[in-house]
Amino acid sequence: MRDLRKKALLESQKTVSRKARSKPDSVRSSVNQSPDVSPGHSRAGSRQNSRPGSRYASEDEGASDDEYDAMTMSTDSGSGDEAFGDDPSNTWTERLQTRIDELQDRKRGIHGRADTLSAYLHLVRHHYAENKIARSSSEIVSALLRIVRDAASEDERLLALKGLVVTLLTCPSKGSSGALYPALKSVCEDVDEASVKVQAIHALMTAAVYGGADSEELLEFLLDIIQSDGASVGADDNAAVVTAALRAWGFVASFLEGMAERSDQVMEAFIDQLDSTEPDVQSAAGTNIASLFEAARDHEEETGEGAEMQRDLYKAVTRMNEIVKDSSKAISKKGKKQRRGNFASIITSLERGVGPGYSTAGFRFNPHVGGNKPRFYDNYEEFGYRETLRIHNQVLLIDTWTLHVRVEVLKILLGGGLPTHYLENPVVKEMLESAEVNHVMTGTERK
Secondary structure, eight states, rough: HHHHHHHHHHHHTTTTHHHHHHHHHHHHHHHHHOOOOOHHHHHHTTTTTGGGGGGGGGGOOOOOOHHHHHHTOSOTTTTTTTGGGTTTTOHHHHHHHHHHHHHOOOGGGHHHHHHHHHHHHHHHSSOOOHHHGGGGHHHHHHHHHHHHHHHHHHHHHHHHHHHHHHHHHOOOOGHHHHHHHHHHHHHHHHOOOOOHHHHHHHHHHHHHSSSSSOOOOOOOHHHHHHHHTTGGTTTTTOOHHHHHHHHHHHHHTTTOGGGGHHHHHHHHHHHHHHSSOOOOOHHHHHHHHHHHHHHHHHHHHHSSSOOOOOHHHHHHHHHHHHHHHHTTTSHHHHHHHHHHHHHHHHHHHHTTTTTTTEEEEEOOOOOSSSOOOOOTTTTEOOOOOOEEETTTTTTEESSSSHHHHHHHHHHHHHGGGHHHHHHHHHHHHHHHSSSSEEEEEHHHHHH
């Protein structure tokens, strides 16, 4: 029936645009009669005619939540390895070794280097490659760092920085700090492109946690970027750079003790960023504020010593409520919606002393039909924590700001490779080990 309805619609030309109908019949018929081929089978045929830039288009880190959910439905994210010109008959480990050899070969020059970097990044993102990388991790890090410094194009530099990040997540290298921090800091300060500055910040935060770089020194560097609105690294009022600095500060801080004691130094800077006109900056600043208050609550529970933060709490909540109610047309409807959703979670967290994604909505129980069910707030039960991350058949409950910050950063750094790294990479697994995990049945298991 479905095919018959489709055929009827096509014959009546209801689904054909006016522009398409104006084309010769021969052209239209050739389009309409083309075989229905799935995307998975069209890759090989279109490879030769595709533009080189499309090879790593899927590596962009800015996937929306819906896109990310779709990517996590399967852990077989490496099925497109052959798209980089590699011999598909070789195993992924053989292809990776070839790319590692190319990275380390100084005699190759710049010819084909972007393809090598793109293929290397794809392989280490979508496969857990610790066994291959560990054999020559120092040499790989040095080679990538050399390309970051001497890249022939912006794309090369971006790919090298992204590759460096995943390399450190796969095979932490505590002995690399001597070269990593100053080199990456110099790139962030001296290179003109904002996109490179953003990736350099991502690399710096990864190096601070998994590359042996000084976390305290980096936090000061990031705070300078935040307080100067990017001017300290030559990116005046650049929202992407300030957002990256805010996220990086929150990520690195999530691994350090005693963050509640630092609130006086940084809280004012984060509250000031709430006045930004960019929703991403505001959300990142609000997340850091919520993280600091969460650290203060944890510190009070452990030691019994409360932090004097009531003034900051009132100031932050008041400002966020004002921003949510702002009807200014300077921000798009999409931006306002995004900001309103993010701030709702943060305001609830600050007012109720809970984690991210906590829903105060709920339902009342009818005592006459519900039997002996739990009741809260006079027969009213709140839905509670609603933020989750699903990977294959595992659902992680994101109920702390520490987990929220780390998950958001991992989505950026690993993209569609996050499922594989969570399941196989102990570094990533340990990063999210505090999450409550529930298992759900997949379609195959139901059968």
